[in-house]
Amino acid sequence: QKRYSITLLPGDGIGPEVISVAKDVLKLTGSLEGIEFNFQEMPMGGSALDLVGVPLPDETLAAAKNSDAVLLGAIGGYKWDNNAKHLKPETGLLQIREGLKVFANLRPATVLPQLVEASTLKREVAEGVDVMVVRELTGGIYFGKPRGFRTDENGEEVGFNTEVYAAYEIDRIARVAFETARKRQGRLCSVDKANVLEASMLWRRRVTAIAEEYPDVELSHMYVDNAAMQLVRNPKQFDTIVTNNIFGDILSDEASMITGSIGMLPSASLGSSVLTKSRGPGLFEPIHGSAPDIAGQDKANPLATILSAAMLLKYGLEEEDAARRIENAVLDTLNKGLRTGDIYSTGTKLVGCKEMGEAVLRSVDSQVHAA
Numbered sequence: 508q509k510r511y512s513i514t515l516l517p518g519d520g521i522g523p524e525v526i527s528v529a530k531d532v533l534k535l536t537g538s539l540e541g542i543e544f545n546f547q548e549m550p551m552g553g554s555a556l557d558l559v560g561v562p563l564p565d566e567t568l569a570a571a572k573n574s575d576a577v578l579l580g581a582i583g584g585y586k587w588d589n590n591a592k593h594l595k596p597e598t599g600l601l602q603i604r605e606g607l608k609v610f611a612n613l614r615p616a617t618v619l620p621q622l623v624e625a626s627t628l629k630r631e632v633a634e635g636v637d638v639m640v641v642r643e644l645t646g647g648i649y650f651g652k653p654r655g656f657r658t659d660e661n662g663e664e665v666g667f668n669t670e671v672y673a674a675y676e677i678d679r680i681a682r683v684a685f686e687t688a689r690k691r692q693g694r695l696c697s698v699d700k701a702n703v704l705e706a707s708m709l710w711r712r713r714v715t716a717i718a719e720e721y722p723d724v725e726l727s728h729m730y731v732d733n734a735a736m737q738l739v740r741n742p743k744q745f746d747t748i749v750t751n752n753i754f755g756d757i758l759s760d761e762a763s764m765i766t767g768s769i770g771m772l773p774s775a776s777l778g779s780s781v782l783t784k785s786r787g788p789g790l791f792e793p794i795h796g797s798a799p800d801i802a803g804q805d806k807a808n809p810l811a812t813i814l815s816a817a818m819l820l821k822y823g824l825e826e827e828d829a830a831r832r833i834e835n836a837v838l839d840t841l842n843k844g845l846r847t848g849d850i851y852s853t854g855t856k857l858v859g860c861k862e863m864g865e866a867v868l869r870s871v872d873s874q875v876h877a878a
């Protein structure tokens with residue numbers, strides 16, 4: 508019997524709703540695959556602010572660091588939107604990414620055959636899309652200094668941030684991206700703004716240099732504005748995309764919509780983890796936020812979080828059979844025609860978050876042991 512400790516960070520809004528479902532899915536999958544999970548729920552984001560006054564309590568980060576993997580729901584909400592920066596839920600999220608040193612964020616956008624109708628793109632454009640966005644997660648403008656507010660010489664209030672990348676940060680995310688592309692179709696597109704930004708000029712130079720270590724991977728470069736356009740024009744041209752923190756944030760939300768809904772997209776954030784062949788817990792979370800507009804109404808799509816749990820098993824724990832069991836259960840549930848509102852199309856059955864979760868549980872249970 509294998510044992511893992513998992514830190515659960517439900518967070519805010521729909522976070523607790525989707526985490527509760529994903530936890531049950533992990534528990535059942537474990538019991539069927541000979542794995543015992545020891546779950547520890549910790550406060551984070553707005554709920555931690557309300558509880559103890561900070562968005563990432565020391566105890567939460569310590570528990571995360573001491574566990575084998577971390578599963579996060581979502582954080583944020585109107586209530587805390589006007590807080591000072593250090594008291595924002597989002598700051599807690601950046602702190603845990605930094606604290607766990609998870610610099611590589613994998614965001615797969617896969618159009619499932621069952622959901623082609625849910626995509627806003629035409630069938631022939633959406634069908635068969637399978638893009639992996641590799642987003643740099645602990646650098647760039649999110650963390651760059653100097654940053655802040657000041658008053659300029661005209662007495663005008665100014666807000667400022669710095670887009671900054673060191674060569675080593677680019678090299679390590681590039682290597683993760685080349686390794687990822689190598690296991691996929693062998694095509695890597697690096698997205699930057701090297702026609703304008705110095706940080707992007709260095710990015711392009713370093714990615715090109717690292718490419719020499721991967722002669723089997725075909726490297727191309729694209730400016731981010733063009734990439735945003737190409738993603739909706741012809742997404743099938745992309746296999747693996749590597750990009751900086753902020754471009755990856757934006758492009759992955761855009762890519763999610765090709766698949767039908769942001770409620771479908773999982774992610775894995777890795778640092779000292781499997782991909783880099785040293786130990787340390789990965790952070791797994793859906794790419795969506797706390798969806799305050801539908802929170803507490805049992806309307807959230809839990810599949811992005813359930814698929815994040817599958818990524819946790821695959822990338823975080825190397826439990827590939829268990830991961831496949833969850834992925835198959837999701838496909839099976841969609842095959843049965845169940846849909847939450849965000850992926851609903853005529854002829855399918857509209858269900859809530861809980862009912863979708865229960866259906867996935869039944870499918871997890873009925874999967875024959877992954878061959």
Ligand code: NAD
Pocket residue numbers: 521580581582583584585597600769770771792793794795796797798799800801806807808809811849
């Ligand atoms: P959002 O992703 O929360 O919501 C955008 C839209 O998508 C909303 O209409 C929402 O209802 C819908 N949506 C999102 N997830 C869904 C799901 N699982 N099922 C069905 N519909 C879903 O983005 P936002 O509205 O810009 O941000 C809301 C809050 O979440 C903000 O406080 C923001 O900072 C935070 N946020 C947190 C994370 C995170 O925790 N990783 C990510 C993004 C945004």
Ligand code: IPM
Pocket residue numbers: 583597600601756794796
């Ligand atoms: C995401 C979110 C976060 C980000 C925010 C909430 C800090 O949008 O995980 O994509 O920008 O990384």
Ligand code: MN
Pocket residue numbers: 756757760794
């Ligand atoms: Mn985002």
